[in-house]
Amino acid sequence: MSTIFGHGRLRLYLLKLLDENPRHGYEIISLLRDRFLGVYSPSPGTIYPRLSRLEEEGLVTHEKVNDRKVYRLTDKGREELHRHSDDLDELERELTASVSDIARAVKEDVRDTISSLRAELKFGPRGGEQRDTGEEGAANDERATSDKRDTGAWWERDWEKFARGFSTWGPPWSKHGRHEDESSGPEFDRTLSDFSERVSRVMREAGQVGESAANDLRRILDDTIEVIRRDLAGWGPGGEESRTDTTGDSSGSPDHGDAARSEQAGERSPREEPPHAEGGSSDPWQTVTHDEGDQPATGSADDDPGTTDPGGDTTTR
């Protein structure tokens, strides 16, 4: 922000502020801060020496009021301000135009904050965080580990089945499924990350904005937990998961194992395909908004039921 005040402009701006009213130093600083919405906050170390210099030049004078120096513009100062009124106008104009600069600074500022937060939270309870929490945390960790030991056996067994179920979905799944069947640990993680990738992609493609989509997500969450809980034990290798479509539709993955729904999903997938094929953009909104002419736009209008339906369908459930 300091570039705004290059070339003696801060000096000019100080004269302008004092021309409006006699002010004390702190008031000037807070006015400047307000003017720049807290993004540019001049320090007293910047302002007071400049005020003294102006005083030496005879442009301002001060008197003590309640132990505080209140600065006032002299006639000479007013002349000086007058002489530079063009510069002042320009400065004012630039300050107005700099809203977007300020916004950019705000944005970067927030980004910085967020990325430092992200770095901190990445440690997680397993990292530095939990060490700090002392015994309570350690006990908690222990409890968690022992729980895992108890349940480890069935987890591994069932996830193996789960993974094999996934493996019949298509090439990407079968690859992981077959190669890593032996070691269920990595397999487990791999399956999870693949699953989340798949859901991520679906979500990107869904292209539905607003509360309804979010409500759907919430419902899918709850449904999925129920469905998975109910069906987990019953899943055998291959099982009813013999679908080979790889269109990973939003409800297909979470509802995995629910025959009635997979039928519904199957019928939806062909309609979902065109947006994938069309252009590199996976976001239907982008596809449309970046369309250059009417023709392609009309094309995607026809596809629209497909692109919006994943969201829409889940609403009806």
Next chain:
Amino acid sequence: MAQWTIDQPATRTLDGIVALRVRIVGGHLNILPTDDPVTFDISEISGEPLLVTQEAGILTITYDDLTRSGLLERLRPSQLSKYRGVGRRSAMIDLRVPRECPLELTTVSAPVVIAGGSAKTRVRSASGDVTLDDINGEIDVNTVSGDIAGRDLSGSLHCNTVSGQVAVAGGRVSDFSARSGSGRLLADVDLTAAARVRLASVSGDVALRVPAETAATVELRSAMGRVDSAFGLDRRDLRGRSTMSGNIGDGIDPATVTTTSVSGGVSLLRRQPDAPAAIPRGTT
């Protein structure tokens, strides 16, 4: 009622604005607070001209063919195509409005930055990122793929996104809900007494950090993800469902914290009392 059609860069100052509504497609949208009259600055307009209307204290900036109500409903892909060259439309809009001015902003791809405000703030965007700083009020943000980043937000905060990330740092919330499909949810906030926090994701990780002395009733759930807590909570691992729940801290009016994820990890972290409450700021 005053109305302008703007097809080239323009700057204007208006008096008596009590609410702001903006609906644009591309470009950018910046909103900063001011104690002076409202100023708007529009530049780099491409595509259709913008229509600016001032009526009954409401300043509306939008396109001629998008003025009727229910715009967002019609902003879906099928309807969008009816509007000529919507995708080419773009405008850089910078606004300065009073802090207490309610905002209703809708963009398709334009990123939105809002700093300073104490009124109802609603933002909807398809692919634009939304950045909020120092806002106190009722905040409601929805995006499809845009990220939502907030700092020092207080009051009630609702964020919904399909594939964007949600990150909130600092601030003190009384009602905070965030939902995401694949994006991560990160929050480091203080909770007021009896605050309600609900975080849910499908595959995105969920991480919430609260002050160590927070009093709350907590339930963390994940179907397939790892569930972690830096507080002493009871853990239950059922089939296809990990849960940690319990009460933390002791206060008269405990907050309620619920986080859910299908395949994302869920963690509840604590901020040490001696740790600075303020998040380290950037360099600017």
